[in-house]
Amino acid sequence: MSIRGLKKKQPKTFKVKIITVDAEMEFSCEIKWKGKDLFDLVCRALGLRETWFFGLQYTIKGMCTWLKMDKKVLDQEIPKEDPISFNFLAKFYPEKVEEELLQEITQHLFFLQVKKQILDEEIYCSPEATVLLASYAVQAKYGDYDPNFHEPGFLAHDELLPKRVLRQYQLTAEMWEEKITAWYAEHRGIARDEAEMNYLKIAQDLEMYGVNYFPIAQNKNHTDLLLGVDAKGIHIYSINNRFSPNKSFEWSAIRNISYSEKELTIKPLDKKAEVFKFFSSQLKVNKLILQLCIGNHDLFMRRRKVDSIEIQQMKAQAREEKARKKMENQRLAREKQLREEAERAKEELERRLFQLEDEARQANEALLRSQEAAELLAEKAQIAEEEAKLLAQNAAEAEQERQRLEITALKTKEEKRLMEQKMREAELIAVKLVKESDRRAKEAEHLKQDLHEAREAERKAKQKLLDITRLNYPHMVKYPQYLPTDTRDANFDKGSIKLDLKDIDLKRLSFEIEKERLDYLEKSKKFEDRLKELKSEIHALKLEEKQSGLYS
Numbered sequence: 001m002s003i004r005g006l007k008k009k010q011p012k013t014f015k016v017k018i019i020t021v022d023a024e025m026e027f028s029c030e031i032k033w034k035g036k037d038l039f040d041l042v043c044r045a046l047g048l049r050e051t052w053f054f055g056l057q058y059t060i061k062g063m064c065t066w067l068k069m070d071k072k073v074l075d076q077e078i079p080k081e082d083p084i085s086f087n088f089l090a091k092f093y094p095e096k097v098e099e100e101l102l103q104e105i106t107q108h109l110f111f112l113q114v115k116k117q118i119l120d121e122e123i124y125c126s127p128e129a130t131v132l133l134a135s136y137a138v139q140a141k142y143g144d145y146d147p148n149f150h151e152p153g154f155l156a157h158d159e160l161l162p163k164r165v166l167r168q169y170q171l172t173a174e175m176w177e178e179k180i181t182a183w184y185a186e187h188r189g190i191a192r193d194e195a196e197m198n199y200l201k202i203a204q205d206l207e208m209y210g211v212n213y214f215p216i217a218q219n220k221n222h223t224d225l226l227l228g229v230d231a232k233g234i235h236i237y238s239i240n241n242r243f244s245p246n247k248s249f250e251w252s253a254i255r256n257i258s259y260s261e262k263e264l265t266i267k268p269l270d271k272k273a274e275v276f277k278f279f280s281s282q283l284k285v286n287k288l289i290l291q292l293c294i295g296n297h298d299l300f301m302r303r304r305k306v307d308s309i310e311i312q313q314m315k316a317q318a319r320e321e322k323a324r325k326k327m328e329n330q331r332l333a334r335e336k337q338l339r340e341e342a343e344r345a346k347e348e349l350e351r352r353l354f355q356l357e358d359e360a361r362q363a364n365e366a367l368l369r370s371q372e373a374a375e376l377l378a379e380k381a382q383i384a385e386e387e388a389k390l391l392a393q394n395a396a397e398a399e400q401e402r403q404r405l406e407i408t409a410l411k412t413k414e415e416k417r418l419m420e421q422k423m424r425e426a427e428l429i430a431v432k433l434v435k436e437s438d439r440r441a442k443e444a445e446h447l448k449q450d451l452h453e454a455r456e457a458e459r460k461a462k463q464k465l466l467d468i469t470r471l472n473y474p475h476m477v478k479y480p481q482y483l484p485t486d487t488r489d490a491n492f493d494k495g496s497i498k499l500d501l502k503d504i505d506l507k508r509l510s511f512e513i514e515k516e517r518l519d520y521l522e523k524s525k526k527f528e529d530r531l532k533e534l535k536s537e538i539h540a541l542k543l544e545e546k547q548s549g550l551y552s
Helices: 003-009 035-046 104-119 125-141 163-168 173-188 194-202 283-303 310-472 475-479 485-551
Strands: 014-021 024-030 054-058 063-066 083-091 214-219 225-229 233-238 246-250 254-260 263-268 274-282
Touching: 024 035, 035 054, 035 083, 063 283, 083 104, 104 125, 104 194, 125 163, 125 173, 125 194, 214 283, 225 283, 254 283, 263 283, 274 283, 310 485
Parallel strands: 014 083
Antiparallel strands: 014 024, 054 063, 054 083, 214 225, 214 274, 225 233, 233 246, 254 263, 263 274
């Protein structure tokens, strides 16, 4: 057979992209495949056995629709794109998650989907409950809280709370993180699957959990009600209240559900009860409602029957898996506890070792300080000994100096006595000089007086001589040029002699006075110099006496 023939016999395929909550997958499908073939392929790829909860959803003309399992994929009204995108989501919800979700992958997919619905505000949750749910989500993602590893800001990039809650309370991201971390720290020791199950157990009690809402009307013109389909039955809500239904029909109380074009009829099991009819906007909506009602009703009835062999095996495997995981978790917890105890013991030993090293270091430092102190004391002792010798030597020198000072003091006393005597003599001399000076001054005064008297006598004598001359030679006095030359000269010679004699006495007297004055000045100068010398000697003796007193 040729290669061309082989190529012709290969089946034609088309590509699909399956989008789960946390991943994307691509598959090549045969053209003849039905919806169930593609769905089974995806379930095998995921390792999922609880397939009855899930379906493949796609969007066409703005309306979400589920892929039908019994029809070919390409025969259904799907988007014309390559690859064709389908969302793998939970189509039906369990009544009790803890009892019905057996596989860990089933539980994980439900956890991711419900968490997304709460964050997208498709399921209403109170702010307090959102914080608690967020703490379980953090436990499932990060494991046990470790303050050394999970530092402030480690949740900055995680979306954990609905935007409605963030807008409702004016709190910073740090405040929200602190609130979530406070709950998160209390979940220590909870494994990931346990944290996800605790999350779902809280979420399944929310009013909008697992409910698919559709707008309906009691007549053809008005859409004023909401119809909700969930695992327990059908509920009728007012348009503004999705929490409390106005009327409910449990699956056990419904006998039949049918539709005719846009009209859908719910017949209760009680034939006497009123039949509920309503209208939807499109025929496709009625088909979708009927499809969801059939699926939820089948699961409702299955839960109340004896489990099939497959379910029993799955539950047994789930119990064994839970027991194994429990034992594994206990073993891990025990190992973790032992490891923590070993780490604490190690830290204690390290602390003790550090303490001992610190004590040894302190002991070594104390020893070194003791040695240094001993060396210092030895040096101080040696210095003290040398100081003692030096003090003894200084004491001996001081004793010698004292003796010398005593001798000096005796000499000083003698010299002081002599100086006092000299001072007394100098004072006597000074007194004598003062007296002599007074006497000399008086003599000088007398001599000045005598000189004055002598000059006065000379003047009188000259006047008398002139008077005599006038009497003897009156015309001569008037005309002295006519006197005889000899007579005139003789007379004048006599007068000159007398005057000369008188001048000589005066000069001699003045000379004697000047000489005595000079002698007096010279003696005064000598006495002053002697007095200065005596003062200097007295001052030196006083200084020596003061120094002697200091030395003593």
